[in-house]
Amino acid sequence: MLPCYVLLDLETTGGNPVHDRITEIAAVRIEGGQEVARWSTLVNPGTAISSFIQNLTGISNAMVADAPGFEEVAPRLLEILKGAVLVAHNVRFDHGFLLNEYSRLEQALRVKTLCTVRLSRLLYPQHKSHGLDAIMQRHDLKTSARHRAMGDVEMVLAWLGIAAQELGAEQVKQHAQTLLQGSAALPPLLETPVDQIPESAGVYLFFGEGPLPLYIGKSIKLRSRVMSHFQAASREPREMRIAQEVRRIEWVETAGELGALLLEARLVKDKQPVYNRQLRRERTLCAWQLDANPLARPLLTLVRSDDLQPSQFGRMYGVYRSKNQAISSLRELADKHALCLHALGLESGKGRCFAHQIGRCKGVCCGEEKPELHYLRLQLALAEQKLQVWPHAGKxxxxxxxxxxxxxxxxxxxxxxxxxxxxxxxxxxxxxxxxxxxxxxxxxxxxxxxxxxxxxxxxxxxxxxxxx
Structure with missing residues (x-):
């Protein structure tokens, strides 16, 4: 499949790589298509294993009581991984645990990774499920050691052999290389392992060398969205500049799209990232407020952002991002609906407005149209831009x-x-x-x-x- 790789599996006390710990490691090193090393060990996690996990894996607290801690087995694992690609089924899970374990030892783990779940999707796109149980059922693979580290490694090895027989070794190799090339798209100075980023909804922040973010974005699939930035770097100048400057990535998970959108909007306004063009703080927002009296002059008053009160939205229209945009929009409405420039406050002076002189005003400025009728036509013209009143009594x-x-x-x-x-x-x-x-x-x-x-x-x- 690859010139040199290590097929690895971990058993753990739970699914959180930050808080949970490793209880078992199994690894098989393959070089040139031949197995050259096989190693497995129980690991004392330094914490209790829940009854649920004990029942799932068969690894009890008593079994790991005299096992070595991770700090004791870490050198051996690094030796096995040296110069190889780390391959695992759902590699983000295993890689995430290893990163945290080595981080606790103040060591950095730098290794290329390949996920056999993703490989299965490429090789067998006609199937919906690509979990290990689904693969075993699909290919009639059986083991008495499911959810034990070496038992699961052996199942993935067996599956890779079947895939090579069914589809050809060259096709398996090509798809594996495709997945590795996806990793090659990562910026060379990026310190954050992209495989740690979850494939869930949330907000991501790109940082350079300084404390302020370069860019903030959101997605319902964080890791895929982050990778899309880097994969576009060769095509889009902005993405290339981001890829050249980014050093680390932070992210915040949310329950879904709405939470991600809200958080992104707030963070962009608070932190003002240099590469975000939209969602920045709007200090020039304004809206038109309609006077309640049809005889008032002017009928409309421009309200600035600091004075925009949602409780008054029943008589407000817009919102516009600048005074010029507000005036331009109102002039277009006046021209389209034959409204009076004097009454709207778009033109000063007495007597007939200029629009009436050229036949584009029905004459409220000179007594030819009743103010109440003009007021009604103005309301209808503005209707599409009316701000909605809060539809609830409270929060x-x-x-x-x-x-x-x-x-x-x-x-x-x-x-x-x-x-x-x-x-x-x-x-x-x-x-x-x-x-x-x-x-x-x-x-x-x-x-x-x-x-x-x-x-x-x-x-x-x-x-x-x-x-x-």
């Missing part, structure tokens, strides 16, 4: 759940403003009782407006809270 929450990760986030809103994202009752109580001032954000308004209308389709659950 609401949108519950977002990810069945794959089990994570649940509750996003709290009031008057179109995002107050908080909480995960427990204590945080919820703080969010509901907080008296902090609300700051209107155009991106959040548009995002929430869309998700409130499509909440059921997007799998969101609306929770309405009583007014305090």
């Amino acid at each position: 609401v929450g949108l519950r977002e759940h990810n069945p794959q990760t089990g994570r649940t986030d509750l996003h709290i809103f009031d008057q179109w403003c995002h107050l908080a994202t909480v995960q427990d009752e204590a945080e919820l109580e703080d969010a509901l009782t907080s008296n902090s001032s609300l700051a209107f954000d155009l991106d959040t308004y548009r995002l929430l407006l869309k998700h409130l209308l499509t909440q059921q389709k997007k799998g969101l659950e609306l929770r309405v809270f009583d007014r305090p």
Whole structure:
């Protein structure tokens, strides 16, 4: 398959590589198609193994009581891995545990990786499932040591042999090389192992040498989105500059798309990354506020961002990103609907407005049209741009759940403003009782407006809270 690789499997106390520990390691080294080394060992995790994990793996606390700790077996593992590609089924899992274990020893593990789950998808695209149990069933493979490290290594080795027989060794080799080339797209100075990034929803941050991020993005598949940046570096100048500067990557997982969008918008505005063009803080936002009196002059007043109060949205229209954009939009409406420039405040002076002189105003400025009728036509012309009044009596929450990760986030809103994202009752109580001032954000308004209308389709659950 590859000139030199080590097929490895770990058993652990759980699924979190930061908090859980390794209980067993098995590795088989292949060089030039021949097995040259085979090694396995139990590992004392330094913590208790739960009954669930004991039943799953068959590895008990008593079995590892006298086993060596990871620090004792770490040199032997490095020796086996030297110069080889680390191959594993769901390699991110195994690689993540090894990275954390070596990090605890203040050592760096630098090794190329290849995932046989991804390899199976390439070799057998007609099949939906590519977990080890599915592969064993598909190819009639059997073992009495499932969920033991060497037993699982032997199953993957057997499967690779079957794949070479069914599809040809050259095809297996080509697909394996394709996966490795995907890793080769990584920036040469990147310190963060991309395989550690989860394939779940969230926000990612690219950092260079300084403390401020170069770029912030979001995705429902973090690792794939990060890799797409690097794979596009040869085609897009901005992606090339990011790839040249990036040194490390941080990420924050969320329950789903809405949480990722909200977090991305907040972080971009707070940190102002140099390569983010959108979602930056808008200090020049403005909207038109319509006077309640049809006789008022002007009928519209431009309201700046600091004075945008959601409670007044029933008479506001926009929002615009600059004063020039607001005026330009209003002039277009006036021309299209024969509205009076004097009444709108777009033209000063007395008597007939210029639009009436050229036949584009119906004459409210000179008594030829009733102010009430002009006012009604203005409301109809602005209708598509009307800001929506908050449809609830108080605060609401949108519950977002990810069945794959089990994570649940509750996003709290009031008057179109995002107050908080909480995960427990204590945080919820703080969010509901907080008296902090609300700051209107155009991106959040548009995002929430869309998700409130499509909440059921997007799998969101609306929770309405009583007014305090």
